[in-house]
Amino acid sequence: MKRNAVSRVGVKVKKSREDRIFDFFMYALAGVIALIVLYPMYFIVIASFSDPFLVSTGEIFLIPRNVSLKAYRKIMEYEQLWIGYRNTIFYVIAGTLTTLAVNIPAAYALSRKRMYGRKFFHVFYLIPMFFSGGLIPTYLVIKGFSLLDTVWVMFVPFAVVTYYIIVARTFFDNSIPEDLWEAAQLDGCGYIGFFFRITLPLSKAILSVIALWTAVGQWNAYFNALIYLRSPELQPLQIALRNILIVNKNMGNMLTGMAGQEAKALSDLIKYAVIVVSSAPIMCMYPFVQKYFNQGVMLGSLKG
Amino acid sequence: MKSSVRKPNSTGFVKGVQKSWPLYLLLLPSILLFLVFTYYPMYGVVIAFKDFKPARGILDSDWAGLKYFRQFFSSYQFIPTIRNTVVISLYTILVTFPLPVALALMCNQMKALKFKKFFQVSTYLPHFISTVVMAGMIILFLSPSSGVIAKIVGLFGFKLPNLMGSAPAFPHIYVWTEAWQHVGWDSIVYIAALSSVDPELYEAARMDGASKWHRMRYIDIPHLLPTATVMFILRMGGVMNVGFEKVYLLQNSLNSSTSEIISTYVYKMGLLSSQYSLSSAIGLFNNAINLVLLLLVNWISRKLSDTSLL
Numbered sequence: 001m002k003r004n005a006v007s008r009v010g011v012k013v014k015k016s017r018e019d020r021i022f023d024f025f026m027y028a029l030a031g032v033i034a035l036i037v038l039y040p041m042y043f044i045v046i047a048s049f050s051d052p053f054l055v056s057t058g059e060i061f062l063i064p065r066n067v068s069l070k071a072y073r074k075i076m077e078y079e080q081l082w083i084g085y086r087n088t089i090f091y092v093i094a095g096t097l098t099t100l101a102v103n104i105p106a107a108y109a110l111s112r113k114r115m116y117g118r119k120f121f122h123v124f125y126l127i128p129m130f131f132s133g134g135l136i137p138t139y140l141v142i143k144g145f146s147l148l149d150t151v152w153v154m155f156v157p158f159a160v161v162t163y164y165i166i167v168a169r170t171f172f173d174n175s176i177p178e179d180l181w182e183a184a185q186l187d188g189c190g191y192i193g194f195f196f197r198i199t200l201p202l203s204k205a206i207l208s209v210i211a212l213w214t215a216v217g218q219w220n221a222y223f224n225a226l227i228y229l230r231s232p233e234l235q236p237l238q239i240a241l242r243n244i245l246i247v248n249k250n251m252g253n254m255l256t257g258m259a260g261q262e263a264k265a266l267s268d269l270i271k272y273a274v275i276v277v278s279s280a281p282i283m284c285m286y287p288f289v290q291k292y293f294n295q296g297v298m299l300g301s302l303k304g
Numbered sequence: 305m306k307s308s309v310r311k312p313n314s315t316g317f318v319k320g321v322q323k324s325w326p327l328y329l330l331l332l333p334s335i336l337l338f339l340v341f342t343y344y345p346m347y348g349v350v351i352a353f354k355d356f357k358p359a360r361g362i363l364d365s366d367w368a369g370l371k372y373f374r375q376f377f378s379s380y381q382f383i384p385t386i387r388n389t390v391v392i393s394l395y396t397i398l399v400t401f402p403l404p405v406a407l408a409l410m411c412n413q414m415k416a417l418k419f420k421k422f423f424q425v426s427t428y429l430p431h432f433i434s435t436v437v438m439a440g441m442i443i444l445f446l447s448p449s450s451g452v453i454a455k456i457v458g459l460f461g462f463k464l465p466n467l468m469g470s471a472p473a474f475p476h477i478y479v480w481t482e483a484w485q486h487v488g489w490d491s492i493v494y495i496a497a498l499s500s501v502d503p504e505l506y507e508a509a510r511m512d513g514a515s516k517w518h519r520m521r522y523i524d525i526p527h528l529l530p531t532a533t534v535m536f537i538l539r540m541g542g543v544m545n546v547g548f549e550k551v552y553l554l555q556n557s558l559n560s561s562t563s564e565i566i567s568t569y570v571y572k573m574g575l576l577s578s579q580y581s582l583s584s585a586i587g588l589f590n591n592a593i594n595l596v597l598l599l600l601v602n603w604i605s606r607k608l609s610d611t612s613l614l
Contacts, residue, residue, distance in 0.1 A: 016515060018515045018516075018517065019515050019516045022413075022515065022516045022517050023413075023516070026410055026413055026414070027414075027416075027419070029410070030410060030414070030419070030423050033407075033423075033427065034422070034423055034426050034427070036484070037426050037427050037429070037430060037484065037488065038426050038429075040441065040445065040452075040484075041429065041430070043452055044441070047452075055450075056450045058450075058452070058454075058455030058458065061452075061455075061456075101333070102333045102334045102337060103334060105330035105331070105333070105334075106330065106331050106333075106334040106335075108330060109327040109328070109330040109331045110331075112324075112327055114323070114324070115324045115327045116317075116320030116321055116323065116324040117320070117321075117324070121331060121335075124335070124338070125334075125338070128338065128342045128343075130594075130595055130598055130599075131346065131591060131595055132342065132345070132346070132591065133342070133344075133345025133346040133347075133348050133349050134345070134349060134570070134584055134587030134588060134590075134591060135570055135571060135574055135575070135583065135587055136348075136351070136570075136574040136575075136580050136583045136584045136587065137345035137346070137347075137348030137349050137351065137584060138341070138345040138348075139574070139575065140345075140348055140351075140358075140362075140580070141340070141341060141344050141345050141348060142341070145340070156337070157337065157340075157341040158341065159334075159337060160334045160337045160338050160342070165334070190326055191326040191327050191330075192326045192329070192330070195330065216432060219434070220432075220434035220435065220436075222434075222435070222436055222549065223548065223549055227571075227575065238434055238435075238436045241434070241436045241437060241440065242436045242553070244440075245436060245437070245439070245440025245443070245444075246436070246439060246440060246443065246553055264450070265450070268444065268447075268450055271440060271444055272444070275437050275440060275441065278434070278437060279432070279433055279434070279437055282432045283429065283432060286428075286429065286432055287425065290425070290428075293428075294492060
């Protein structure tokens with residue numbers, strides 16, 4: 001065959017014809033995929049800065065035209081969005097701290113081979129992965145503890161995540177050498193001292209991975225708020241977004257004194273701007289923390 | 305030490321507990337939260353078998369036996385919700401399971417490192433878009449009057465139908481947007497698996513005249529098979545678990561005949577219509593199927609690959 005003839009010349013031959021065709025199609029396909037993935041996000045950004053009329057008549061495709069900040073000025077007035085923003089920042093911080101404070105010590109305890117009753121606790125943490133009471137029974141418990149419509153419901157009741165515990169425990173098992181524990185013990189260090197003074201400082205990788213998972217999860221969450229929160233002043237960002245993007249609630253205030261056509265065009269524009277404002281923080285943060293996320297996927301793929 | 309005072313026959317337990325108490329202290333917060341907010345609701349599931357009246361509480365409500373299960377099985381919503389759940393779920397797996405594998409194979413072949421990096425980062429990005437924003441984007445883009453897709457299609461002289469208002473289109477919209485959002489992210493696992501292929505294997509294959517296509521076909525794909533099997537099995541275990549959030553956000557009265565799934569139905573029955581017992585019964589039914597599927601899948605996975613959750 002032809003490619004045999006080519007490669008017999010030596011290792012450093014130029015690519016065979018077949019490989020060049022392969023490369024051509026592969027890069028072409030990759031280009032198309034990248035375009036399909038990026039264009040919608042790109043379009044939202046340029047549309048949000050363009051003239052509402054040009055966007056609604058379909059004249060904006062590649063570059064923004066008649067650049068204006070009209071939509072952004074409109075959403076500055078939309079108080080609910082900023083209240084949501086503030087609340088979400090609070091829920092992200094509180095949620096991340098609680099999640100770490102609750103799951104990491106548990107994972108550490110479970111990683112100690114000598115702990116009495118280790119098997120029992122394992123099963124205790126695993127059962128919820130397979131079975132849950134379901135929506136209504138959980139709702140009734142939350143209601144029973146008078147946690148409905150309080151800030152606590154957003155980050156306390158569901159802070160324990162078995163998956164995080166498994167991932168963190170696997171990390172401790174693999175990365176904190178047993179010798180270290182034995183040496184520390186000889187120096188009179190107990191379980192708790194070893195946890196705070198040795199294990200935690202050596203576990204920044206896993207702490208940041210779990211913190212990031214929780215933070216992104218909290219930023220994007222809306223289910224718990226939908227079910228357990230009523231008061232507008234407690235709602236997180238995603239609920240405010242839902243009201244604007246899906247339910248079209250409270251849009252009227254921003255659009256008073258406009259004709260139907262104009263109002264529709266501007267309401268779409270406001271939606272684009274709102275998407276940008278709410279997604280930008282996570283998107284901008286991502287390239288900087290990418291390595292932690294990738295690390296997390298690797299850790300997660302280890303079996304507990 | 306204190307333990308020397310204890311009677312010999314109780315030493316196992318007492319000594320064990322005594323030595324481990326600092327660890328129990330570390331477990332305590334998570335155990336408390338789990339007991340109260342996860343295990344206690346599991347007990348609350350009995351309301352599926354009772355005529356639950358909020359005023360009388362769980363204990364004092366009358367037993368209803370299987371009344372609410374029967375009510376669900378005989379309701380006109382039973383077949384459609386189950387069917388929609390299974391259709392959306394299987395269709396999602398069919399599309400979003402193989403695509404990340406293909407993407408990883410592609411990435412692995414890229415020798416232009418700058419482009420590879422760019423390609424990976426851009427395909428991961430949509431993963432971080434929240435479900436609410438995603439649903440908002442879908443509705444905006446698919447609008448037949450002002451959406452950008454309608455405009456692009458319009459350039460070629462076609463007219464976009466109102467897809468959000470069409471029941472048959474719903475599963476396609478759900479699944480393909482799901483693919484758009486998560487394929488890049490899901491490929492990370494496979495890219496990692498491919499990075500462990502011994503480079504000498506490629507070199508040897510090249511010497512023997514294997515083209516890139518052949519190297520992919522006979523080295524990369526077999527190498528990914530174990531990871532892919534495990535991922536596939538795990539996905540199959542969650543067939544009845546279609547996420548509530550995106551479906552609920554995309555639902556409207558025009559597409560509900562294909563978009564009403566078990567979880568959205570449970571939410572509507574339970575929290576919007578306050579039929580606590582019926583909703584719990586449906587939830588429990590779904591949970592039970594899930595549990596059986598998971599255990600089954602876990603068992604198969606252990607037989608096939610020595611990998612299991614438990």
